[in-house]
Amino acid sequence: xxxxNIKAIxxxxxxxxxxxxIAVTKTKPVAMLLEAYQAGLRDFGENKVQEMLxxxxxxxxxIHWHLIGHLQTNKVKYIAPFVYLIHxxxxxxxxxxxxxxxxxxxxxxNCLLQIYIAQEETKFGLSQExxxxxxxSQELKNLKNICIKGLMGMASNTDNFDQVRQEFKNLKNIFDxxxxxxxxxxxDLQEISMGMSGDYLLAIEQGSTMVRIGSKIFGSR
Numbered sequence: 001x002x003x004x005n006i007k008a009i010x011x012x013x014x015x016x017x018x019x020x021x022i023a024v025t026k027t028k029p030v031a032m033l034l035e036a037y038q039a040g041l042r043d044f045g046e047n048k049v050q051e052m053l054x055x056x057x058x059x060x061x062x063i064h065w066h067l068i069g070h071l072q073t074n075k076v077k078y079i080a081p082f083v084y085l086i087h088x089x090x091x092x093x094x095x096x097x098x099x100x101x102x103x104x105x106x107x108x109x110n111c112l113l114q115i116y117i118a119q120e121e122t123k124f125g126l127s128q129e130x131x132x133x134x135x136x137s138q139e140l141k142n143l144k145n146i147c148i149k150g151l152m153g154m155a156s157n158t159d160n161f162d163q164v165r166q167e168f169k170n171l172k173n174i175f176d177x178x179x180x181x182x183x184x185x186x187x188d189l190q191e192i193s194m195g196m197s198g199d200y201l202l203a204i205e206q207g208s209t210m211v212r213i214g215s216k217i218f219g220s221r
Contacts, residue, residue: 002032003039005217010040013211016204022066024196024214026051030058032218037063045087045212049075056082068152068193068212070124073097081105087112087152087193087212090124092134095146102145108186110149112193115174117167118156125153128174135182143186150191150209151175155199164199168206175207 047069116125195203
């Protein structure tokens with residue numbers, strides 16, 4: 001069943017060669033993740049550091065671990081040795097902590113800046129003005145152990161697909177604008193992480209390069 005779900009999604013994504021599938025594994029047991037691994041998946045997304053750590057220890061080491069949930073600065077040190085991409089960076093302070101921990105482990109940690117695009121109070125993220133302030137800051141130029149690879153956004157939790165489409169479009173417009181104007185040693189804008197189980201096809205239509213899919217692979221929680 002699980003491998004069939006994966007095959008069906010991969011078939012949908014096949015025409016879009018630039019789109020990467022991130023399997024959202026939060027709350028799922030290691031056995032289920034191993035089944036997904038055996039079906040060919042290598043990119044797993046976790047919301048919580050405390051859930052990612054035991055899974056990282058238990059599973060094969062060629063898995064790319066993506067931290068997709070809100071990240072507190074005091075938790076960065078636990079994932080710094082191995083995390084592949086942090087999708088949810090929403091402050092300069094957090095970037096500075098990731099850089100500090102990256103230096104300790106002698107690695108450059110790839111990050112996405114999370115942008116607030118939803119019409120809801122519950123989502124984290126930077127405004128467009130806050131994003132530009134970070135990209136323009138001298139403090140960012142001093143960070144040698146991070147690389148900003150792109151942007152992440154979460155659309156409103158609504159059945160109004162026109163609204164969701166517009167929110168994804170807004171994020172793509174922001175991405176296009178900064179991609180043209182910001183490239184440096186630690187800014188290499190390539191990725192837009194947007195779209196989940198209910199709206200990933202809309203996200204791809206609007207330019208997403210990474211979709212975060214959980215329930216369509218693993219079933220409802």
